[in-house]
Amino acid sequence: MQSIPSNKSNRVMMSLKQMRRSPLMLVVHLSVLFLVLLWTFPTAGLLISSFRDKDQLAVSGWWEALSSSEQNLIGRTDAPDQQVLVDGQYILAGEIEDFNPKDEILRFGWTSQEPEAYLAGSIAKMRNGSTLTVAGDGHYSMVSPMPFTGSRGNRIFYTALASPKFTLDNYDEVLHSEGIGQSFINSLTVTIPATIIPILIAAFAAYALSWMRLPGRGILIALVVGLLVVPLQMSLIPLLQLYNTIGGYFGVSAKSYLGIWLAHTGFGLPLAIYLLRNYISGLPKEIIESARVDGANDFDIFVKIILPLSFPALASFAIFQFLWVWNDLLVATVFLGNGEHELVLTGRLRELLGSRGGNWEILTASAFVSIAVPLTVFFTLQRYLVRGLLTGSVK
Amino acid sequence: MEQLYYSLLVMLLGVLGCVFYFFGSNWLLIIMFPINHVSNEKMAKNIRRAAAIRPWLFLGPALFFLGLYLVYPVFDSVYLSLHGRNGEDFVGLANYQWLFNDNEFIESLINNVMWLLIVPALSTFFGLIIAALTDRIRWGNIAKSLIFMPMAISFIGASIIWKFVYDYRAEGSDQIGLLNALVVYFGGTPQAWITIPFWNDILLMVILIWIQTGFAMVILSAALRGIPEETVEAAVLDGANGIQIFFKILIPQIWGSIAVVWTTITILVLKVFDIVLAMTNGQWDTQVLANMMFDWMFRGGGDFGRGAAIAVIIMIAVIPVMVWNVRQANAQMEGR
Numbered sequence: 001m002q003s004i005p006s007n008k009s010n011r012v013m014m015s016l017k018q019m020r021r022s023p024l025m026l027v028v029h030l031s032v033l034f035l036v037l038l039w040t041f042p043t044a045g046l047l048i049s050s051f052r053d054k055d056q057l058a059v060s061g062w063w064e065a066l067s068s069s070e071q072n073l074i075g076r077t078d079a080p081d082q083q084v085l086v087d088g089q090y091i092l093a094g095e096i097e098d099f100n101p102k103d104e105i106l107r108f109g110w111t112s113q114e115p116e117a118y119l120a121g122s123i124a125k126m127r128n129g130s131t132l133t134v135a136g137d138g139h140y141s142m143v144s145p146m147p148f149t150g151s152r153g154n155r156i157f158y159t160a161l162a163s164p165k166f167t168l169d170n171y172d173e174v175l176h177s178e179g180i181g182q183s184f185i186n187s188l189t190v191t192i193p194a195t196i197i198p199i200l201i202a203a204f205a206a207y208a209l210s211w212m213r214l215p216g217r218g219i220l221i222a223l224v225v226g227l228l229v230v231p232l233q234m235s236l237i238p239l240l241q242l243y244n245t246i247g248g249y250f251g252v253s254a255k256s257y258l259g260i261w262l263a264h265t266g267f268g269l270p271l272a273i274y275l276l277r278n279y280i281s282g283l284p285k286e287i288i289e290s291a292r293v294d295g296a297n298d299f300d301i302f303v304k305i306i307l308p309l310s311f312p313a314l315a316s317f318a319i320f321q322f323l324w325v326w327n328d329l330l331v332a333t334v335f336l337g338n339g340e341h342e343l344v345l346t347g348r349l350r351e352l353l354g355s356r357g358g359n360w361e362i363l364t365a366s367a368f369v370s371i372a373v374p375l376t377v378f379f380t381l382q383r384y385l386v387r388g389l390l391t392g393s394v395k
Numbered sequence: 396m397e398q399l400y401y402s403l404l405v406m407l408l409g410v411l412g413c414v415f416y417f418f419g420s421n422w423l424l425i426i427m428f429p430i431n432h433v434s435n436e437k438m439a440k441n442i443r444r445a446a447a448i449r450p451w452l453f454l455g456p457a458l459f460f461l462g463l464y465l466v467y468p469v470f471d472s473v474y475l476s477l478h479g480r481n482g483e484d485f486v487g488l489a490n491y492q493w494l495f496n497d498n499e500f501i502e503s504l505i506n507n508v509m510w511l512l513i514v515p516a517l518s519t520f521f522g523l524i525i526a527a528l529t530d531r532i533r534w535g536n537i538a539k540s541l542i543f544m545p546m547a548i549s550f551i552g553a554s555i556i557w558k559f560v561y562d563y564r565a566e567g568s569d570q571i572g573l574l575n576a577l578v579v580y581f582g583g584t585p586q587a588w589i590t591i592p593f594w595n596d597i598l599l600m601v602i603l604i605w606i607q608t609g610f611a612m613v614i615l616s617a618a619l620r621g622i623p624e625e626t627v628e629a630a631v632l633d634g635a636n637g638i639q640i641f642f643k644i645l646i647p648q649i650w651g652s653i654a655v656v657w658t659t660i661t662i663l664v665l666k667v668f669d670i671v672l673a674m675t676n677g678q679w680d681t682q683v684l685a686n687m688m689f690d691w692m693f694r695g696g697g698d699f700g701r702g703a704a705i706a707v708i709i710m711i712a713v714i715p716v717m718v719w720n721v722r723q724a725n726a727q728m729e730g731r
Contacts, residue, residue, distance in 0.1 A: 266464025
């Protein structure tokens with residue numbers, strides 16, 4: 001270091017500082033902002049839409065959620081028994097049924113052929129010399145030389161400037177009548193054991209592959225690394241046949257929670273063993289050797305020393321496995337039935353996409369219910385997730 | 396409610412059963428080879444025996460699951476791919492012959508190659524750019540979290556999010572999909588994007604790129620931070636500008652991480668079928684291998700032979716990556 005003249009090292013400091021302050025930094029800030037918006041807008045749109053009134057959702061983009069939108073609505077006058085006789089004219093007046101007082105009526109009409117024929121406040125000529133006026137605030141009056149008959153009021157078609165409406169109705173609907181609530185429980189039933197069981201099995205195996213003397217260790221590790229990339233698709237048909245055989249032998253259905261837990265355990269194990277072995281083999285040798293000298297066997301060492309020390313690695317794998325199982329569609333479709341007590345959230349979403357493809361209020365709310373759990377896990381435990389990714393790939 | 400109790404009970408049994416195996420087997424081992432109250436000679440022998448058996452007790456369940464769920468299926472799939480639709484009569488290579496004469500398969504193959512060329516490249520590219528940019532600004536970590544977030548969303552959830560973005564309304568009415576709204580805003584005509592061949596493929600790929608960029612960013616950002624500052628300083632001294640530093644100094648030093656990211660995403664691309672299933676189900680020329688296999692397993696009347704043949708093709712595509720992975724891991728272990 002002494003060989004570098006001091007003015008030269010000053011120059012380095014200067015230019016590094018200049019790089020940080022230069023007008024280029026503004027470009028950096030702006031481009032990052034742009035990228036962040038690009039990456040968050042789609043999800044934001046889904047979230048905002050899931051809280052919007054379904055009629056408004058259908059006619060205007062979610063970015064206009066806070067501004068009023070034009071909506072075509074249908075209301076009714078009061079029933080004819082409310083009519084009064086004034087100066088030989090029959091008059092029916094009041095406020096349009098179900099009119100939202102925050103809205104403003106722009107145009108109206110009295111037939112479905114011409115729902116926007118008249119400006120609000122003008123007088124519309126109807127049949128038999130009767131007239132209809134609808135004001136912007138939703139009040140109407142209908143005047144006729146003949147008495148009104150029938151049991152229900154006249155239909156009024158109107159275009160209103162609807163004020164923004166936010167509601168929890170969409171969530172209420174998907175949780176109670178679209179079966180999302182039930183699927184939520186099913187997803188949990190699949191996910192929790194399918195997260196815990198592989199961790200336990202992988203931790204023991206990772207310890208054996210790191211610290212125990214056994215022949216063929218190198219080959220076993222290579223096997224695990226190789227299996228990391230085996231496509232799941234490979235396993236589906238053979239396992240489905242196997243499950244059918246076993247299920248048939250015991251006279252039970254081949255599709256069960258036990259079957260899917262074990263499948264997720266098998267598919268998650270290579271990554272689990274790989275991540276945990278990377279971590280456990282990096283623990284200081286001295287700790288393990290001094291415990292051995294004190295007469296502890298491998299089981300004691302594992303349970304009392306390795307498990308507590310490995311918490312960060314266990315947590316990071318747990319997050320991976322949880323996200324993977326919760327978000328899985330393929331394994332659940334193949335190994336779990338379509339019944340009310342089995343269909344998981346992803347499977348339900350897929351069904352809704354087929355049956356309610358155009359009902360965005362249902363799709364957005366359902367999708368948000370299904371991504372709420374992984375997002376919560378992600379934002380609270382992100383640190384461990386990143387740590388796990390890094391032990392897995394960068395050395 | 397009943398199902399809640401049922402599932403709690405079964406979950407408990409499953410997890411406890413697993414715990415019981417490890418504790419029980421170890422307990423048995425101690426009973427069979429006691430080390431207390433025996434002669435010294437016998438004790439030494441017992442310790443040695445127990446130490447020879449214990450690793451296999453630890454590894455047993457893992458090996459069982461790896462064998463049954465991943466190794467055996469590879470061989471069984473190859474076997475099944477040489478048999479007819481119910482997996483019984485031997486048909487030789489007929490399934491493969493059929494595959495390579497099938498238009499849908501050729502289409503899937505071409506689409507898969509497109510996915511393999513575009514998705515890993517763009518995810519890595521965006522990941523690298525974002526990592527390099529966010530490392531320099533104070534709110535970089537928040538920006539990273541937000542870009543990383545799609546990683547947590549299921550492919551089906553992501554498909555719904557993007558289907559909404561691509562939503563189409565007839566010309567003249569208000570567009571509720573962001574993409575068409577932008578198109579209209581800039582004076583274009585709205586399109587039913589999902590039904591236009593080629594462009595729909597790209598739009599489906601956008602979903603996976605959106606999900607995977609965060610992964611690439613995290614790994615590459617760590618790699619960039621691992622670069623010793625001296626190399627950058629030396630380049631600055633020599634008068635290199637920002638872009639030269641990035642391409643000539645930084646990129647070569649993180650080449651290994653770029654390769655890891657690239658291959659990981661490549662494997663994922665081969666396996667992904669959820670996005671295609673949810674968005675188009677292979678219509679309008681968007682079929683890919685994984686989804687086609689799913690079709691043949693269930694909808695093609697359950698032709699296990701053809702399904703298995705497609706699975707084998709996917710497997711063959713993965714083998715080079717597998718070999719590379721194992722070599723890489725071996726090199727690392729020797730470096731220890």
